[in-house]
Amino acid sequence: MELTQEHDLLQRLADLKVKSSVLEVQEVDREAMTKKTVQLINAQDDNITRLTCDPIKILDQAGFEADEISESPVDFDSVMQELNDRLVRAGVIPGHPLFLGFIPSGQGTYPSALGGFLPAAFNTYSVIHLESPAAVQMENRLIQWVADLFGYPAGHAGNISSGGSLATLTALAVSRDSRRLKAAHFHRCVIYCSEFTHYAVQKGLGAVGMREAVLRKTPVDTSFKMTAAALEKQIKEDKEAGLLPFLVVATVGTTLTGSVDPVDDIADVCERHQLWLHVDAAYGGFFALCDDMKQLFVGVERSDSIVVNPHKGLFISSGVGVLVVKDGGKLQQTCSLQQTPSVFEGMQFFSAEHLSPCELSFELTRSFRGAQMWLPLKVFGVGVFRAALEEKLLLARYFYRKLKETGEFELPLEPELSVVLFRATAPPGVDINNFNQQLLNDLNSDGKVFMTPAVLGDQYYLRVCILCFRTHMEHMDLCFSLIREKRGHLWGSFQSNA
Amino acid sequence: MELTQEHDLLQRLADLKVKSSVLEVQEVDREAMTKKTVQLINAQDDNITRLTCDPIKILDQAGFEADEISESPVDFDSVMQELNDRLVRAGVIPGHPLFLGFIPSGQGTYPSALGGFLPAAFNTYSVIHLESPAAVQMENRLIQWVADLFGYPAGHAGNISSGGSLATLTALAVSRDSRRLKAAHFHRCVIYCSEFTHYAVQKGLGAVGMREAVLRKTPVDTSFKMTAAALEKQIKEDKEAGLLPFLVVATVGTTLTGSVDPVDDIADVCERHQLWLHVDAAYGGFFALCDDMKQLFVGVERSDSIVVNPHKGLFISSGVGVLVVKDGGKLQQTCSLQQTPSVFEGMQFFSAEHLSPCELSFELTRSFRGAQMWLPLKVFGVGVFRAALEEKLLLARYFYRKLKETGEFELPLEPELSVVLFRATAPPGVDINNFNQQLLNDLNSDGKVFMTPAVLGDQYYLRVCILCFRTHMEHMDLCFSLIREKRGHLWGSFQSNA
Numbered sequence: 001m002e003l004t005q006e007h008d009l010l011q012r013l014a015d016l017k018v019k020s021s022v023l024e025v026q027e028v029d030r031e032a033m034t035k036k037t038v039q040l041i042n043a044q045d046d047n048i049t050r051l052t053c054d055p056i057k058i059l060d061q062a063g064f065e066a067d068e069i070s071e072s073p074v075d076f077d078s079v080m081q082e083l084n085d086r087l088v089r090a091g092v093i094p095g096h097p098l099f100l101g102f103i104p105s106g107q108g109t110y111p112s113a114l115g116g117f118l119p120a121a122f123n124t125y126s127v128i129h130l131e132s133p134a135a136v137q138m139e140n141r142l143i144q145w146v147a148d149l150f151g152y153p154a155g156h157a158g159n160i161s162s163g164g165s166l167a168t169l170t171a172l173a174v175s176r177d178s179r180r181l182k183a184a185h186f187h188r189c190v191i192y193c194s195e196f197t198h199y200a201v202q203k204g205l206g207a208v209g210m211r212e213a214v215l216r217k218t219p220v221d222t223s224f225k226m227t228a229a230a231l232e233k234q235i236k237e238d239k240e241a242g243l244l245p246f247l248v249v250a251t252v253g254t255t256l257t258g259s260v261d262p263v264d265d266i267a268d269v270c271e272r273h274q275l276w277l278h279v280d281a282a283y284g285g286f287f288a289l290c291d292d293m294k295q296l297f298v299g300v301e302r303s304d305s306i307v308v309n310p311h312k313g314l315f316i317s318s319g320v321g322v323l324v325v326k327d328g329g330k331l332q333q334t335c336s337l338q339q340t341p342s343v344f345e346g347m348q349f350f351s352a353e354h355l356s357p358c359e360l361s362f363e364l365t366r367s368f369r370g371a372q373m374w375l376p377l378k379v380f381g382v383g384v385f386r387a388a389l390e391e392k393l394l395l396a397r398y399f400y401r402k403l404k405e406t407g408e409f410e411l412p413l414e415p416e417l418s419v420v421l422f423r424a425t426a427p428p429g430v431d432i433n434n435f436n437q438q439l440l441n442d443l444n445s446d447g448k449v450f451m452t453p454a455v456l457g458d459q460y461y462l463r464v465c466i467l468c469f470r471t472h473m474e475h476m477d478l479c480f481s482l483i484r485e486k487r488g489h490l491w492g493s494f495q496s497n498a
Numbered sequence: 499m500e501l502t503q504e505h506d507l508l509q510r511l512a513d514l515k516v517k518s519s520v521l522e523v524q525e526v527d528r529e530a531m532t533k534k535t536v537q538l539i540n541a542q543d544d545n546i547t548r549l550t551c552d553p554i555k556i557l558d559q560a561g562f563e564a565d566e567i568s569e570s571p572v573d574f575d576s577v578m579q580e581l582n583d584r585l586v587r588a589g590v591i592p593g594h595p596l597f598l599g600f601i602p603s604g605q606g607t608y609p610s611a612l613g614g615f616l617p618a619a620f621n622t623y624s625v626i627h628l629e630s631p632a633a634v635q636m637e638n639r640l641i642q643w644v645a646d647l648f649g650y651p652a653g654h655a656g657n658i659s660s661g662g663s664l665a666t667l668t669a670l671a672v673s674r675d676s677r678r679l680k681a682a683h684f685h686r687c688v689i690y691c692s693e694f695t696h697y698a699v700q701k702g703l704g705a706v707g708m709r710e711a712v713l714r715k716t717p718v719d720t721s722f723k724m725t726a727a728a729l730e731k732q733i734k735e736d737k738e739a740g741l742l743p744f745l746v747v748a749t750v751g752t753t754l755t756g757s758v759d760p761v762d763d764i765a766d767v768c769e770r771h772q773l774w775l776h777v778d779a780a781y782g783g784f785f786a787l788c789d790d791m792k793q794l795f796v797g798v799e800r801s802d803s804i805v806v807n808p809h810k811g812l813f814i815s816s817g818v819g820v821l822v823v824k825d826g827g828k829l830q831q832t833c834s835l836q837q838t839p840s841v842f843e844g845m846q847f848f849s850a851e852h853l854s855p856c857e858l859s860f861e862l863t864r865s866f867r868g869a870q871m872w873l874p875l876k877v878f879g880v881g882v883f884r885a886a887l888e889e890k891l892l893l894a895r896y897f898y899r900k901l902k903e904t905g906e907f908e909l910p911l912e913p914e915l916s917v918v919l920f921r922a923t924a925p926p927g928v929d930i931n932n933f934n935q936q937l938l939n940d941l942n943s944d945g946k947v948f949m950t951p952a953v954l955g956d957q958y959y960l961r962v963c964i965l966c967f968r969t970h971m972e973h974m975d976l977c978f979s980l981i982r983e984k985r986g987h988l989w990g991s992f993q994s995n996a
Contacts, residue, residue, distance in 0.1 A: 092629045183708070209674070
């Protein structure tokens, strides 16, 4: 690229402009590309919404090696065809009404998808107020709405992360810093949770440098909830042993059992011992929209930080979690640079009036995630979400009752939220764990439904999580029939072998 | 919600199904919604691509308070109108060809935007191989492609993060863990960088629990590059003082000056002292695609980890960073759970054959970011990016020469990549820093161009970063004319005041 002659340089620049101008896709091509994309989306949704749809899960995952990245362009239709053949035709379809296997990570209502599209096209830079004041204010408004939902007073601050793990990691760092803990004491620090606390906490501790800290799993009651008394006993013992209790993680809706820890009682303990109370409401948080559920959320307003996942309870596309810290200054202290390196000082276009997201999270540039949450909330209104969440709660009770009435299943827990645990009684002489493991395999084998297990103590249960906006009564009826049918077959096969 | 009667429950479920079914937007509405969205995008791009476009930056940011979240739905067109009025009509337009102020965080080529749309609509769950094998394999293929670009051998592993900060945070954690550093020793640990190393490193250190560690800024040469000799001297002194040197961050393309640290020399030092070498190529990395630039990347293949931002050098929409760690096992060791809590064991659908992204990053659920990178690379082919990047390099040289030829500007550094620093000479008796601060204000005031400063030592420079795919020779000509014009006016005003 030694271009000594001015003429050479101008010629080369003219050539390169022509070559690189391909990146500016023309309007007519955009229309064709968009049309093709929407066709794929519609075809997929057609599949899903028909009850006689394609399997929820294709088990044969061979032959899905991704294509190479090549020097030359590939026709857009071929690229889309490849995506269609591969993305859609293998794996699990998360938007399916019988996706009951994990707490669904969003089902992608259409406006949410457009909320992924529009800012990606505008390339909205949503992390500095100066650059995109509207995006920042929209995200702040969403955080305010979440804070209001849980009764946080003014003075809070938060951020919109990629999901619960990153939000939890940040909450851990803030709680760590709020105590001005020295690294030399990390190994003496104690974090309290239960066996059912999500492993995002353990993962986050590794990230924030506290792998050596003590992660204390306090006993749960028969509903798999933390007990405040056991927690307090443990804290006292730890203090006497010279350890440094500093953080309690309470869960509003454990992913495995749907249990809600007694937050108010735990808040009493935290208050007495001056511990940071973090509430993991990633799964259960948005059930606070349902009037009848208010009692489950008593005490959440007393916590120091909350994580809630719109891509779960608001049925939106994956990649949107919200962290709110009651004392916003503490979040800023952890995330903002205490001292900007002097050479970058001229680059800090921050305003005192409007805090920017990059001062309140560990991320600098990132996508304008708020749009995926903003569009559906505006377009549908909060009332629809309230109704959909109430429906999920009632579906769980409905399904629980139906299973119970048959007398063929053991149900360890009346559902508080939208998770139902059950296991089939086993034929005489057959190990109940093996029987249910086999039952789960049979249920998942033909791809009509997707469920996961929960191993409680040494007991193996099946687990159904109802949180897809497409799941209605008829789907739970179908799920129920499948379970009874497979159970019947399995029971029969054991008897014919006996 | 006390529903004792079976009949009540069924009736309530039927009602709620009707209410919540609104979330399943029908095909005809989707078409209308998509059309409206694309109209907005096209209108914005029309604005941008005309040279007589709307200002790049609207300074009056008052009155952009975001609307409330309301109980009732808002008509889609009104929501979009609000977005249009607010997002587009305030702040800085990052896709503008005269957005020269920051290393552009992506300009959002259209296929990249579709790559934000499609997976959000499919709600592709890209972090566990079992759930979405094709998405995982596509992301792994992209990581492989990046690793190949920098000459990493087999055995590496990586992840696609939201951007450079999260990728850097993760690299710091991996380097920390690779040395099995105890928290008790964090305050004795030393990280080496230069004054020009991006503050993401300082921010990340706070996140990973190492705020107490020593962040040593070693001297730079006259091109603002780290010097291996000064680095080694400092390491020796620190070792003698009983400190624990463990990590060096070298930068391939500092954001402030576009300088490339001498990675090969630094790698020698790291090898001799057994330090982790992390290469921050967030801005400069993809220039490795240009054949003539190979010499700048010598030694990068000897590093232990690399961060590169596709949303910079690949001109794609914000929110896509790539981390690659040479010894993939180390990344997994830091990010994967060492021991899964027993109750969650049944939930771990991991395969030994295919590592899942959630085992190689701190994030669990997140969006399928790979699509924003995959689509443009496939649709345009690598060749176009190569041409576009070469164009940016030549534009920087072209612009540098033009400024230099006038004799009216001081240029402290011949551009190596696509950043150009300059300042106007000041009229006699006028402080050169004040003069240039005023010049920058004047340039940014009418929104025709957007630039930022760089304060080097106590000298104030203006800074132009060329990395938008829309920036061509005519834009640099326009930028040049604006600078000369404003400089002339400013000079005149000082003389008339004198």
